[in-house]
Amino acid sequence: MKNNYYQPDIETADRKIIEKLQSKRLTEVVKRVYERVPLYRARMDEAGIKPEDINGVEDLGKLPFTSKQDLRDTYPYGMFAVPMEDVVRLHASSGTTGKQIVVGYTQNDLDNWGDIVARQLVAAGITKSDKVHVAYGYGLFTGGLGIAEGARRLGCTSIPVSSGNTARQLTIMQDFCSDAIACTPSYAMYLGESAAKAGIDTSKLPLRAGIFGAEPWTDEMRREIEKSLNIKAYDIYGLTEIMGPGVAYECSEQKGMHVNEDHFIIEILDPDTHLPVKDGEKGEIVFTCLTKEAFPLIRFRTKDIGTITHEKCKCGRTFVRMSKPMGRIDDMLIIRGVNVFPSQIETVLLQMNLSPNYQLIVDRKGVLDTLEVQVEITEGTFSDTISDISRLEHELADRLKSTLGIAAKTTFVAAGSIARSEGKAKRIIDRRN
């Protein structure tokens, strides 16, 4: 199969060349932030580090971390490293888990952003003659305009439908002959279902690729989307603080996302020791921006848990590959000494076609931690006989045990009975303290 590269020189460069470039750019960016961002100057002074102490990637560990709280404390423009006259765009994170933060881009930043998104588009087989249907929201959210930037750099046609109005999305997809679509995976699932309901035969549409990100999704969802929309689905990773979509991108191998290492350094750190873990081991994902001018972050702690691998990818790209984020450090529960992520439980529920509305109740009986997983019953899972429901409870318990490594009690509860706030269910009740 033909390998599609947008910038083959760097995407398939020798590792030594990539590391040399990273070292050079790291030295430069550290110098810039020390001179221009008071927070970094103060942190480095405090740690007794001068820019000249940083001579390459091997010195990365000497640098202080940046946290989400730092961005809130310096809100709105305290982390900007260029004067406002050089800033051509602002974006903001939605702030569902706290106060919103604002990020800035120079013209160069936007061009670089476009390039890394274009790498994803090309890796997904999209060419200049294709039309990309962008159903991510356009606005302060980086999704819509980020993908559009990539389409512009590549020179393909973007269709800025933005989010919502599913009937219109389907009409445009058919009438404008969209070749690819970009949106959140959950919306892609919904589009697939809606197309089926509307009697649209997706195999007759030109649509052949989808680029999905901005929220966690599973391999089961990927298969579902690929089937219902009759496309190949690619996973794009990004976060507003670092750039937006395109920080890492998936090739046709679909085995992890290549991190755009000429623009970012990824580290996977042990949550306790803050030291790098081995390839394949889980840890906190930390990013350093190498080329960003307006909003360059050094060792930004994402609080996402993931893994990386340096193993050579069959696609020919030499950038390291990161896993999908497997959960949040904040959400991680330690039950009987075992790390448990709610996302693992979600995967099992989805595999068994159970309701995504669940709640974890962690308690302590004597000295032993207990975990109960309550799941809302659905019409599809309910039966008139106790034995059918018990069988399902047992199957769920068995699967959870093999996934989590600890036993959990499983209970079905009435539909709608799990409390929701702002549309999101409250997932965890920890009664141990």
Place this chain on the structure above:
Amino acid sequence: MFIKQLSIFVENRQGALSKIITMLSDSGVNMRAVSIADTQDFGILRVIVNDIDKALDTLKSKNVIVRANNVIGVELQDKPGSLSKVLGLLTDGGVNVEYMYAFVTPGNLNSAYLVLRARHNDKAEKILSENGIKMLSEEDIKNM
């Protein structure tokens, strides 16, 4: 011949059952027979009603998880040995009963009615009908 039964998921906590029964009574649905199967965490409320469509609409509109499923309604003479005969036929036919419950009506005090659900409902129905056991229709339920 089958009749329709409503099966409703009820959490095992105070007020849960009463809430569902009130929804049914508010909508003017009359219950012919009621049974509850309970476990430690939840129960399944099983009811035979005079107006199944109305009951379903009412419960679904309030997001209650409910299913209408086929059960066998049997009319028995209200005297010793009637039930034993029916169960004997099923046992001989190799059919397992999942659950059953009984009710009587003021209109016909000579008869007792049995609601029965077998693991293999079709097979059970065939055995009973071949042996001339009187089974209830949806129409019978409406007219009780």
